[in-house]
Amino acid sequence: MFLRMITASLLRRRSRMLIALLSIGIGATILAGLVTIYVDVPRQMGAQFRSYGANMLVLPAEGTVMERDGLADALEKIPPDEVIGATPYRYVRLDMTSRQQSFTAAGTDFSQVPKTSPYFSIEGNYPEHTREVLAGKKIAETIGLKTGSTMELTYQPAARTEAVSPEDSRVPGAELAGNAEGFGGGIVYVSVKLDDHGAVAALEIDAGTQTPEYGGRTAEDEGFLGQFIGKTLPLTLGEDVDALSGATVTSEAVVQAVNSARKAEKAAKPQTLSFTVTGILTTGGEEEEYLFISLEDMKTLTGSEQLDVAELSVSAPAEQLEAYAEAISQENGAVRARLVKRVTRSEASVLEKLTALVFLVTLVVLLLTMICVSTTMMAVVSERRREIGLRKALGASDGSIRAEFLGEGLFLGLLGGLMGGILGFVFAQAVSVNVFGASITFQPLLLPAAILVSMVIAALSCLLPIKRAVAVDPAIVLKGE
Amino acid sequence: MLFRMIRGVLFHQKGKMLLIALTIALGASLATGMLNVVLGVEEKVNKELKNYGANIVVKPKDSSLLSDIYDVGGGAELNTAYLREDELGKLKTIFWAFNIVDFTPFLDTQVQVADNAAASLTGTWFNHHLDLPTGESLDAGIVGMRSWWDITEGRWLDEKDANASGEIMAGAALAAQYGWHAGDIIRLKGNQGEKDVTIAGIYDAGGDEDEQLYATLDLVQALTGRENEVASIEVSALTTPDNELARRAAKNPAALSSRDYETWYCTAYVSAICYQIQEVITGSVASAVRKVAESEGTILDKTKLLMILITALSLVGSALGISNLVTASVMERSKEIGLLKAIGARDRSITGVVMTEILITALLGFAAGYVMGFGFAQLIGHSVFGSSIQMDPKVAPIVAGLIALVTVAGSLPAIRMVLRLRPAEVLHGGH
Numbered sequence: 001m002f003l004r005m006i007t008a009s010l011l012r013r014r015s016r017m018l019i020a021l022l023s024i025g026i027g028a029t030i031l032a033g034l035v036t037i038y039v040d041v042p043r044q045m046g047a048q049f050r051s052y053g054a055n056m057l058v059l060p061a062e063g064t065v066m067e068r069d070g071l072a073d074a075l076e077k078i079p080p081d082e083v084i085g086a087t088p089y090r091y092v093r094l095d096m097t098s099r100q101q102s103f104t105a106a107g108t109d110f111s112q113v114p115k116t117s118p119y120f121s122i123e124g125n126y127p128e129h130t131r132e133v134l135a136g137k138k139i140a141e142t143i144g145l146k147t148g149s150t151m152e153l154t155y156q157p158a159a160r161t162e163a164v165s166p167e168d169s170r171v172p173g174a175e176l177a178g179n180a181e182g183f184g185g186g187i188v189y190v191s192v193k194l195d196d197h198g199a200v201a202a203l204e205i206d207a208g209t210q211t212p213e214y215g216g217r218t219a220e221d222e223g224f225l226g227q228f229i230g231k232t233l234p235l236t237l238g239e240d241v242d243a244l245s246g247a248t249v250t251s252e253a254v255v256q257a258v259n260s261a262r263k264a265e266k267a268a269k270p271q272t273l274s275f276t277v278t279g280i281l282t283t284g285g286e287e288e289e290y291l292f293i294s295l296e297d298m299k300t301l302t303g304s305e306q307l308d309v310a311e312l313s314v315s316a317p318a319e320q321l322e323a324y325a326e327a328i329s330q331e332n333g334a335v336r337a338r339l340v341k342r343v344t345r346s347e348a349s350v351l352e353k354l355t356a357l358v359f360l361v362t363l364v365v366l367l368l369t370m371i372c373v374s375t376t377m378m379a380v381v382s383e384r385r386r387e388i389g390l391r392k393a394l395g396a397s398d399g400s401i402r403a404e405f406l407g408e409g410l411f412l413g414l415l416g417g418l419m420g421g422i423l424g425f426v427f428a429q430a431v432s433v434n435v436f437g438a439s440i441t442f443q444p445l446l447l448p449a450a451i452l453v454s455m456v457i458a459a460l461s462c463l464l465p466i467k468r469a470v471a472v473d474p475a476i477v478l479k480g481e
Numbered sequence: 482m483l484f485r486m487i488r489g490v491l492f493h494q495k496g497k498m499l500l501i502a503l504t505i506a507l508g509a510s511l512a513t514g515m516l517n518v519v520l521g522v523e524e525k526v527n528k529e530l531k532n533y534g535a536n537i538v539v540k541p542k543d544s545s546l547l548s549d550i551y552d553v554g555g556g557a558e559l560n561t562a563y564l565r566e567d568e569l570g571k572l573k574t575i576f577w578a579f580n581i582v583d584f585t586p587f588l589d590t591q592v593q594v595a596d597n598a599a600a601s602l603t604g605t606w607f608n609h610h611l612d613l614p615t616g617e618s619l620d621a622g623i624v625g626m627r628s629w630w631d632i633t634e635g636r637w638l639d640e641k642d643a644n645a646s647g648e649i650m651a652g653a654a655l656a657a658q659y660g661w662h663a664g665d666i667i668r669l670k671g672n673q674g675e676k677d678v679t680i681a682g683i684y685d686a687g688g689d690e691d692e693q694l695y696a697t698l699d700l701v702q703a704l705t706g707r708e709n710e711v712a713s714i715e716v717s718a719l720t721t722p723d724n725e726l727a728r729r730a731a732k733n734p735a736a737l738s739s740r741d742y743e744t745w746y747c748t749a750y751v752s753a754i755c756y757q758i759q760e761v762i763t764g765s766v767a768s769a770v771r772k773v774a775e776s777e778g779t780i781l782d783k784t785k786l787l788m789i790l791i792t793a794l795s796l797v798g799s800a801l802g803i804s805n806l807v808t809a810s811v812m813e814r815s816k817e818i819g820l821l822k823a824i825g826a827r828d829r830s831i832t833g834v835v836m837t838e839i840l841i842t843a844l845l846g847f848a849a850g851y852v853m854g855f856g857f858a859q860l861i862g863h864s865v866f867g868s869s870i871q872m873d874p875k876v877a878p879i880v881a882g883l884i885a886l887v888t889v890a891g892s893l894p895a896i897r898m899v900l901r902l903r904p905a906e907v908l909h910g911g912h
Contacts, residue, residue, distance in 0.1 A: 026801045030795065052773070117772075283771045345629035350532060353526075353866065361861065364514060365515070375806060
């Protein structure tokens with residue numbers, strides 16, 4: 001009987017109920033749509049923020065060498081769908097054969113570069129094959145490179161980057177050569193002659209790259225040079241040899257160079273490759289002063305697969321990133337991960353603001369929509385005061401009238417909520433695809449939530465007008481006052 | 482007669498009309514608030530994005546790659562061209578001066594610290610007070626441009642302090658290496674002299690800067706003997722995301738037609754601001770830091786689009802809500818309309834009476850809603866961005882038009898429908 005009354009009432013008053021249903025439906029659509037967007041915004045926006053480039057660096061740990069395996073191990077600590085890109089880099093100085101100039105060259109994986117550095121602007125194309133090079137704009141301007149230009153690059157093996165076994169430097173009577181980085185990055189070269197007992201017999205220093213009035217004096221200062229003679233390698237600055245005053249850095253470099261000295265002919269032969277420029281890179285940053293080549297060419301040139309750094313672009317909130325960095329550094333002894341604070345910090349603060357913005361907007365919109373829904377429901381219900389009065393006059397109890405209207409409200413809430421929950425998702429999906437170009441994940445909890453909220457609001461907004469209608473004397477209601 | 486009827490409705494059916502006015506007010510406040518937020522959001526988010534640091538770098542035109550190409554040390558020593566410090570104030574005189582949020586000069590050099598090693602020392606402004614030729618004054622410097630630096634010990638160097646030029650800030654890695662703490666006094670030896678300085682603070686920048694020293698520009702100029710010279714300037718500017726015109730202009734402004742040129746010059750594209758900076762700073766090349774400039778554009782565009790779509794949803798929602806309620810209220814009055822018709826009123830005058838009532842209610846609702854919407858916009862502005870949102874004069878007519886349209890669209894078909902019914906049926910009560 002109860003059910004039949006409700007359905008009959010709904011059917012009879014189709015148009016009015018349609019209005020109420022529509023109103024609840026709109027409310028639920030906005031609720032479901034906005035909440036879905038709100039839940040998804042940090043993730044989607046976070047992905048947009050990756051256009052600032054890498055937010056994590058993976059570096060070799062102190063005293064170890066990182067290769068691609070080490071990087072792959074590190075990447076396993078991060079869920080694959082959160083890794084936007086991982087670009088390995090190896091930096092070396094290459095000499096340009098025709099101009100006798102040297103440039104910093106970066107060996108990298110070009111398939112990953114656009115992912116971690118989406119801001120790279122290239123005139124031409126990324127290299128696709130080996131023996132192709134991407135030239136920084138500044139280098140290109142300085143030496144007049146264009147897309148299609150060719151150049152020869154030579155790698156001069158430097159002893160300082162390779163470990164030297166002590167035995168190599170102890171060959172008596174041999175002429176050894178070594179070098180090390182001195183003041184301001186300039187290289188100091190030494191030639192060492194050892195006597196039959198393995199002690200230094202003669203030393204010659206080429207400190208032409210050092211400031212003449214400071215480090216440059218190491219090459220001529222007899223007192224400084226004299227300290228080396230007769231001592232056995234390896235030497236320690238401050239114990240075996242005192243630094244030349246005012247040239248500490250250069251003195252340290254000389255000692256390092258002497259320690260690393262090895263048979264000259266044992267050094268690897270310089271490798272030369274010919275490259276074609278496929279593109280000119282503009283970034284507005286220091287990358288414009290580099291040449292980019294593939295890791296394969298880098299291996300051919302240097303003979304090693306070691307990496308200096310890997311740039312990772314990971315789509316995750318700051319705390320999560322820290323957890324990943326921690327996991328990589330701890331569980332993998334060979335590499336350590338570091339966050340790029342400039343990016344993570346700024347991202348966290350901007351993202352926080354954006355999320356707060358969407359949250360407040362969602363809240364305000366929801367509040368207002370819900371009030372709109374209840375005013376409509378109230379209007380629809382209070383219209384039926386006459387019917388309520390009539391029923392009361394016929395002897396229906398207040399409770400049964402209330403139950404009937406409430407049931408009607410709940411039913412409308414259910415239907416409207418279901419409709420809105422689905423439409424809301426469709427809307428959120430449309431927003432996500434339009435704004436972020438990615439689809440949104442359906443929040444399964446949201447559908448029951450939308451239905452529940454709609455039912456509660458529908459029921460609540462029925463209650464007030466019913467209460468008023470029930471309270472009034474049926475005679476007055478029926479009279480139409 | 483018409484007036485009396487309308488007044489009658491408005492005063493006697495207060496409850497119902499209040500409900501309609503309330504709903505319209507809510508819808509109007511929602512529309513007002515959202516439209517204002519959407520129109521103001523670009524500027525606000527743009528300011529937030531300044532957290533990422535400079536988006537324009539100014540360098541001397543002739544700064545060569547010498548130190549890089551020949552692999553010689555010394556950094557600043559070989560840098561032959563410099564910019565002039567006294568020209569920096571001119572940055573605030575360009576066409577888009579208002580969009581220049583912050584800027585700071587840099588001059589770097591190598592110094593020997595104590596007796597044991599070399600370190601890179603950068604001279605810059607921290608919170609440099611600048612009196613502009615225009616009569617304004619501002620504080621510019623890296624304090625505002627390195628928001629991600631953590632001061633782990635001590636404090637930021639304060640240029641307003643009298644002995645600021647006797648202080649430096651040290652990177653965390655460098656400080657750890659030498660065991661320095663805030664308050665320690667160290668000796669810096671540059672190629673033109675030496676000086677004892679106090680460490681004002683130690684910062685953790687999470688990058689290369691951690692192995693460097695930062696001091697006031699004056700100090701570094703004195704140590705290197707480069708009076709009034711700076712090696713580069715970083716500028717943080719509010720910009721408009723690039724479009725096709727901006728990209729064309731960035732390549733060669735001279736190739737634009739005079740009309741395009743004007744549009745480009747008078748829009749805050751990063752390339753236009755760079756161009757204007759070059760015009761005022763002698764011998765300079767200003768280039769956009771693409772990493773920052775490009776990303777800003779992407780994020781601004783996305784945020785704006787997102788807000789527009791949310792606004793559209795809430796506008797459609799409130800429009801439907803309002804027209805729904807108006808329809809309901811008209812249908813509710815079918816008996817009254819039937820009665821009017823039965824006593825001989827013409828359709829047109831009935832429509833006129835009902836519409837006038839509803840539109841007056843809507844007007845009241847709109848007025849209340851506009852004020853409420855203003856409140857919502859400010860609430861959002863203050864709680865999210867900590868500053869008020871400018872009210873756009875465009876919003877009021879847009880919302881008013883929208884409300885009028887929605888009210889008419891909601892009531893007119895309903896009135897027509899009720900009018901089509903025969904009075905007897907309506908009055909009888911069973912349709």
